[in-house]
Amino acid sequence: MCRLLGWSSDRPVTVAELLGAPALERLQELAAVHAHGCGMAWYGDDDAELHAHRSALAAGDDGDFLRFVHETRTRRGLLHLRLATPGLGLEVVDTHPFVAGGTAFAHNGAIFPQDKVDLLLPPGASQPAGSTDSERYFSRLRSNIGHKQGSAAVAHAAGRVLSRMRWHGMSASSLNALLLTPRELHLISLHDPEAEPADVQVWPADYTTHPPYLDLSLLQRDGLSVVASSGILREETGVTRVDAASVVTLDDRGGVARVSQIPERIISPLRRSA
Incomplete structure (x- = not known):
């Protein structure tokens, strides 16, 4: 399980500036x-090139990550903190974001059973570099989107990923993800809103209260939009919860271009039979 952060701004801004001191x-x-690796992908000021960095180090131990947060000015980007699913690799090739076809992707969740995740790969796909379900999810999502663009296309593609999982007897409590493209940033909110991670520490030990782990939030203010996993944007004014089966698309000017509903929902088997 992991933490996600994404943003779009109408001006160059550092992560430290867009979050402010409390959220940072x-x-x-x-x-x-979430110390099993970190990474980010971004577009800079008047720069059409997609930049990315991945590390197997915890964010606090990675000098490049810290310099990026405090010094690199971007217009759109995403950031990922990894808490690895047991049984999956801990190498750089297993860390997020994954980059292919001019897009970057970061995921929070786990797909089971692990011995079936290769069934997500589209026909003719190359063998993934790492061991993760996330890289395979990205491959199928990219194939489902094809040459289409926009929020509705991403929502339909995510729904098809979930349908394929169910067809092959796979499950997940969360397919939450960020997809960064040359013109937009898509937040895929696809999770069971009543699910919580079990038997793993996902919050700092001194947190006395915390929100539902899989919830995603949106903050809009002053020419910028921020989307984040729970625990990052908490007391900030104007934060709204994102629906658990939707795609929020941020444009390249700091606004929300569109919100589209995903035609499938994740509901745990226990809740379905109740």
Whole structure:
């Protein structure tokens, strides 16, 4: 399980500036728990090139990550803190974001059973570099989207990923993800809103209260939009919860271009039979 952060701004901004001191401190605290790797992808000021960095180090131990947060000015980007699913690799090739076809992708969740995740790969796909379900999810999502663009296309593609999983007897509590393209940033909110991680520490030990782990939030203010996993944007004014089966698309000017519903929902077998 992991933490996600994405943003779009009408001006170059650092992560530290767009979050502000309280949220940045919470991000740093979460990074000490989600410590199995970190990464980011971004577009800079008047720069059409997609930049990316991945590390197997915890964010607090990665100098490039820290310099990026405090010094690199971007217009759109995403950031990922990894808490690895047991049984999956801990190498750089297993860390997020994954980059292919001019897009970057980061995921929070786990797909089971692990011995079936290769069934997500589209026909003719090359063998993934790493061991993760996330890289295979990205491959199928990219194939489903094809040459289409926009929020509705991403929502339909995510729904088809979930349908394929069910067809092959796979399950997941969360397919939450960020997809960064040359013109947009898509937040895929696809999770069971009543599910919570079990038997694993996902919050800093001194957190006395915390929100539902899989919830995603949206903050819009002053020419920028921020989307984030729970625990990062908490007390900030104007934060709204994102629907658990939707895609929120941020444009390249700091606004929300569209929100589209995903035609499938994740509901745990226990809740379905109740």
